[in-house]
Amino acid sequence: MKTHAERVVGTTTGLERLVYALGDLGSNFVWTFCSSFLTLYYTDSVLVSAALVGTIMLVCRIFDGFSDIVAGLMIEKTNGKRGKARPWFGASIIPLVMIQLLVFNVPGSLSMSAKVTWIVVTYFVLTVVVYTINNVAYHAMLPRISLTSEDRNKVSSLRGIFSFIAGLLLAILTPKLLAAGGGEKVQASWTRVALIFSILCLIFEGICYLGTREKVAVCADTENRQRDSHDIKQGIKELLSTKYFYITVLIFIACFIINGIFLSTAVFFTRDVFGNADMYALVAIISILSAVVVMAFAPKMFSKHGKRNVLLVAAVIGIVGGIIGYVGAQGLSVPLVFVSTALHGVSLAPFVAAIFTFASDIIDYLALKTGERYEGLVTSVSSIGSKVGTGLGSAILGWGLALGNYDGALATQPQSALAAETFLLFVVPAIASAVCFVCMWFWDIDQKLAVMRQTK
DSSP states (O other), X not given: OOOHHHHHXXXXXHHHHHHHHHHHHHHHTTHHHHHHXXXXXXXXISOOOHHHHHHHHHHHHHHHHXXXXXXXHHHHTOOBTTBSSHHHHHHHHHHHHHHHHHHTOXXXXXXXXXXXXXXHHHHHIIIIIIHHHHHHHHHHTHHHHOOSHHHHHHHHHHHHHHHHHHHHHHHHHHHHHHHHTTOTTOHHHHXXXXXXXXXXXXXXXXXXXXXXXXXGGGGHHHHSSOOOHHHHHHHHHHHHTSHHHHHHHHHHHHXXXXXXXXXXXXXXXXXXXXXXXXXHHHHHHHHHHHHHHHHHHHHHHHHHHOHHHHHHHHHHHHHHHHHHHHHHHHTTOHHHHHHXXXXXXXXXXXXXXXXXXXXXXXXXXXXXHHSOOOHHHHHHHHHHHHHHXXXXXXXXXXXXXXXXTOOTTOSSOOHHHHHHHHIIIIIHHHHHHHHHHHHHHTOOHHHHHHHHHHHO
């Protein structure tokens, strides 16, 4: 049985896990809100073409990949009384909520070219600058507050549950708040919703910042000195030389394409294909509740069967769910669509619980290999993958709608748009799940870590 001191140094308490999870709850009131509803806002309220929206989002994410690395390097060079990653997380909270308000308030008096400029600038600042710092710092705190793989699985699983809770709240509240303000075509309704969610982000991320502490004493041998440029270059070299870097990036991209495109496309699909906008809330509730149930058991499943095996099965479920949903949509079968939605949640949950521990595993792997811990640098991998994945999801959505001749000004969409929405909602996630399966087939870091620890 561990002593109190060992528990504090090596693992987290229930309160620490809760406080840390509230940070992700808060950030999703910005990130998930944007990834799920920003395309709808731009196409139906600002009346920008779907293809242009998708292109803007993808181009910004290309820059985002570079900014993630920069953010990771800034964290690597930080050593202060408040920690290494935590100061950056705290400093980014207020700018994050402020820029979200600007993103969802494109002035109606501007010309279309000026509106597009406003969109590019505000979206760039949100995704490439502010959210990057916030997200990289948040996830860089994980290996510094939780120092064992088993404990990180617990922390990450609870974080994932709160992430899904945020998605559930957004799915239920957003359509109702928009309708109460006049609908998705009215700017004032978006302003009110963005303000509410920005305040919630401020509250929950503030609690996370004030309630977390980095356990810096554990890594005193590397944190009592400032890393020079040689250390950082060596860290980059070591990171790029391991296959786990590339696997992690690909899995993040695939998972965030699945998560982002499913929720954002479901907004269009339920309204246009089934002619029932209220159905979106049911789709989201079924998906998220299924995910939360599975998420609660994820740590035990990982401990008993191993992360790799659990995620391989989850990827297969995702493929099957996509096929069932596509078949159901062709016959306008609500039951089959709901079954597919439930399988989507079951499939995605283990990945959401596990993938944010991948960076921590890589940090441990490199530490055993080189004697150095590169928390900020390696954590930027997670952020790169999540941002690129979400950006690709948004771009695929925009381009797919454009190919289907979607027009936000129309009350009824053409059949080609309905076909595009169906493909985007079910086939694209199935393809991404197949990518996850292939990637996990080559993920063997747990075995490598076990061997390396035995030889130390």
